[in-house]
Amino acid sequence: MSATTKPLLEVNDLVVEYGTRRKPARVLHEVSLAVGAGECVGLVGESGSGKSTLGKAILGLVPVAGGRISFDGRDITHAKGRERRALASDIQVVFQDPYGSLDPLMTIGDILAEPLATAGTGKREAKSLVAEMLDRVSLPRNVLERYPSEFSGGQRQRIAIARALVRRPRLIICDEPVSALDLTTQATILELLIELQRDTGVSYLFVSHDLGVVRRVCHRVAVMYRGNLVETGDGEQITREPQHAYSRRLLTASPIADPAGQAERRQAWLELRQESAAV
Numbered sequence: 403m404s405a406t407t408k409p410l411l412e413v414n415d416l417v418v419e420y421g422t423r424r425k426p427a428r429v430l431h432e433v434s435l436a437v438g439a440g441e442c443v444g445l446v447g448e449s450g451s452g453k454s455t456l457g458k459a460i461l462g463l464v465p466v467a468g469g470r471i472s473f474d475g476r477d478i479t480h481a482k483g484r485e486r487r488a489l490a491s492d493i494q495v496v497f498q499d500p501y502g503s504l505d506p507l508m509t510i511g512d513i514l515a516e517p518l519a520t521a522g523t524g525k526r527e528a529k530s531l532v533a534e535m536l537d538r539v540s541l542p543r544n545v546l547e548r549y550p551s552e553f554s555g556g557q558r559q560r561i562a563i564a565r566a567l568v569r570r571p572r573l574i575i576c577d578e579p580v581s582a583l584d585l586t587t588q589a590t591i592l593e594l595l596i597e598l599q600r601d602t603g604v605s606y607l608f609v610s611h612d613l614g615v616v617r618r619v620c621h622r623v624a625v626m627y628r629g630n631l632v633e634t635g636d637g638e639q640i641t642r643e644p645q646h647a648y649s650r651r652l653l654t655a656s657p658i659a660d661p662a663g664q665a666e667r668r669q670a671w672l673e674l675r676q677e678s679a680a681v
């Protein structure tokens with residue numbers, strides 16, 4: 403991160419513990435990570451390494467036992483109540499399971515309008531924002547009266563992405579957003595996420611156990627192992643010369659997908675960052 407561009411999200415020495423006060427189980431050990439404006443940072447690691455817990459801590463869904471989380475220079479580590487609700491305008495999430503994350507009793511129209519109603523957006527403006535989001539995720543307007551059960555996994559994930567985007571957040575935590583989908587659908591959703599980032603400048607913290615997926619969409623990659631962040635770098639570099647033994651193992655287990663595309667995407671982001679620093 404250059405001195406001229408401050409990261410949008412900064413996590414410093416973050417500690418999260420589950421269990422009880424008497425018998426705490428530490429699952430994040432002083433984790434530090436930064437995500438710049440318009441950047442996609444991938445968080446990879448095996449199951450149980452603490453990736454989702456880090457995402458949840460940023461969203462305020464688990465208590466923080468130590469360290470600090472800042473968003474746009476503001477300390478949000480222990481934000482609660484009104485302050486936390488207001489943060490929903492800036493930080494949103496897309497979960498892994500497009501079947502469980504959409505309320506089956508709500509129409510798509512209501513699902514997409516709900517975050518706007520919570521934010522106090524007027525009905526007319528909400529209607530036009532919802533229509534715009536449907537266009538962005540390539541869904542027709544006639545889905546509004548229908549229910550989640552009428553859609554495929556990929557279509558549901560498009561709806562979940564539209565819902566995350568509708569308040570125009572600056573950061574989306576994507577928690578394994580494609581791992582419940584078949585390979586072809588994975589590819590189209592990843593393309594959609596890349597395109598949306600290019601068009602809106604939103605940042606992503608992209609959680610995945612799949613290094614191949616992360617390399618495809620992310621400018622930088624952070625590797626987690628047993629609650630520790632063991633390595634951060636660009637995907638190219640981690641693939642070429644992994645520093646940590648665990649990264650080497652992760653690499654051996656991952657098919658290498660599109661290294662040229664990843665390098666190109668990182669370069670584009672670096673150029674964008676330089677341009678915005680120069681303004």
Ligand SMILES: Nc1ncnc2c1ncn2[C@@H]1O[C@H](COP(=O)(O)OP(=O)(O)OP(=O)(O)O)[C@@H](O)[C@H]1O
Nearest residue numbers: 420421429447448449450451452453454455456611
């Ligand atoms: N609510 C909870 N209570 C107690 N322990 C938990 C809780 N949630 C997660 N853990 C434990 O915390 C550790 C980290 O879990 P976490 O879900 O963050 O890992 P992960 O890397 O996201 O794994 P996965 O890829 O399987 O989702 C694991 O050991 C898990 O068992």
